[in-house]
Amino acid sequence: MLPGNINPKQMKAMMKKMGMQIDPIENVEKIVITTPEGTYTFDEAEVVGMTMQGVTTYQVTGTPRFDAATPAIPEEDVAMVQEQTGASEQASRDALAATRGDIAEAILRLASHD
Structure with missing residues (x-):
């Protein structure tokens, strides 16, 4: 049961009425997020794409490892x-x-x- 005693079937129906669509991305092998400080690598992750009002947002669930960037040294x-x-x-x-x-x-x- 979800909060407010709403069962998952009812929740899906409500989300559909609001124009919200949730699609899991299957067989994700790796996700890498690169920043100036280094990279976050998710070797195992669950990814869900949620589309609402024409905008898709991705939710990544997992444990990343952080590898610091090595600066280029002139x-x-x-x-x-x-x-x-x-x-x-x-x-x-x-x-x-x-x-x-x-x-x-x-x-x-x-x-x-x-």
């Missing part, structure tokens, strides 16, 4: 960190990756390891 930044710290190219690149491209923080990080 060669000039690596060279600057190397020049300021005397660190190797790989150490400079790793420090920039760890600080998400923040040059000053990468320099401070490498300088504190002396």
Whole structure:
């Protein structure tokens, strides 16, 4: 039973009268949502499309995993960190990756390891 003691059959009839249509999307294998911070990946998810007044909204149900984006690190930044710290190219690149491209923080990080 749904809230208000409405059975599912009655609910479907009411939704149809209001022009609302709900359609599950079958056999969903993966959903990926990409943001500047990283990606949310749903390996197993249930997806339902709900159309009302000509607009379709999708509801995703599942547990995502988050993978942080790795920022692109320009060669000039690596060279600057190397020049300021005397660190190797790989150490400079790793420090920039760890600080998400923040040059000053990468320099401070490498300088504190002396």
